[in-house]
Amino acid sequence: MLTVTDLSIARGGIPVLEGLNLTLGAGQAMVLRGPNGIGKTTLLRTIAGLQPPLSGQVDVTPESLVYAGHADGIKPTLTVTENLNFWAQTFGNNDISVAMGAFALGPLAARPAGALSAGQKRRLGLARLLVTGRAIWVLDEPTVSLDTDAVAMFAAAVRAHLAHGGAALIATHIDLGLSEAQLLDVGPFRAKPLDIEDFDGAFL
Numbered sequence: 508m509l510t511v512t513d514l515s516i517a518r519g520g521i522p523v524l525e526g527l528n529l530t531l532g533a534g535q536a537m538v539l540r541g542p543n544g545i546g547k548t549t550l551l552r553t554i555a556g557l558q559p560p561l562s563g564q565v566d567v568t569p570e571s572l573v574y575a576g577h578a579d580g581i582k583p584t585l586t587v588t589e590n591l592n593f594w595a596q597t598f599g600n601n602d603i604s605v606a607m608g609a610f611a612l613g614p615l616a617a618r619p620a621g622a623l624s625a626g627q628k629r630r631l632g633l634a635r636l637l638v639t640g641r642a643i644w645v646l647d648e649p650t651v652s653l654d655t656d657a658v659a660m661f662a663a664a665v666r667a668h669l670a671h672g673g674a675a676l677i678a679t680h681i682d683l684g685l686s687e688a689q690l691l692d693v694g695p696f697r698a699k700p701l702d703i704e705d706f707d708g709a710f711l
């Protein structure tokens with residue numbers, strides 16, 4: 508479903524990771540690990556097609572992928588139900604009940620999204636994944652603000668997605684309890700510092 512070959516990526520013009528390969532098939536999950544600033548977000552953004560690589564290749568059908576970054580993408584004046592209906596219709600679906608149930612949003616259905624707590628907003632943002640119908644979830648720190656129960660809801664949603672032939676690539680610092688997920692530490696792929704002759708060029 509997703510193949511990354513000899514990928515090198517940069518942020519703000521500075522190379523961050525190089526020589527990275529990965530494959531993700533139907534029913535598989537991969538968790539990206541690595542210290543702050545190593546380039547996990549940059550990698551996910553590149554895979555999602557939001558920025559070009561320096562070199563190498565990302566093979567994926569763009570319409571099969573959904574990216575959820577740090578922002579929840581919530582419309583604050585719409586209710587929880589209206590937000591989910593909006594996304595469902597955008598992606599050509601009309602059933603939000605599974606998404607509502609998976610993230611226990613029923614009691615919050617009529618609440619304007621702007622009046623949700625941070626963790627509730629995050630649950631709504633994650634519920635959006637279920638209504639997209641997209642096979643490959645690319646997720647950057649999806650559990651920020653979530654309590655233990657909500658992390659378990661998220662892990663269950665990922666598991667159900669995998670069981671239906673989906674795939675997930677997740678950057679996270681916490682243990683999601685997804686024992687079936689492959690772990691990829693991106694630390695060894697840190698880009699080498701620029702040659703000293705290139706030093707001035709990096710600032711031009």
Ligand SMILES: Nc1ncnc2c1ncn2[C@@H]1O[C@H](COP(=O)(O)OP(=O)(O)OP(=O)(O)O)[C@@H](O)[C@H]1O
Nearest residue numbers: 518519520523541542543544545546547548549550
């Ligand atoms: N807009 C930007 N312009 C220039 N450099 C940036 C920008 N955003 C991030 N960087 C730098 O690019 C590098 C990679 O950042 P990135 O966000 O990909 O790391 P990360 O592994 O996701 O970190 P974290 O675990 O803290 O989320 C970091 O050194 C960061 O400071």
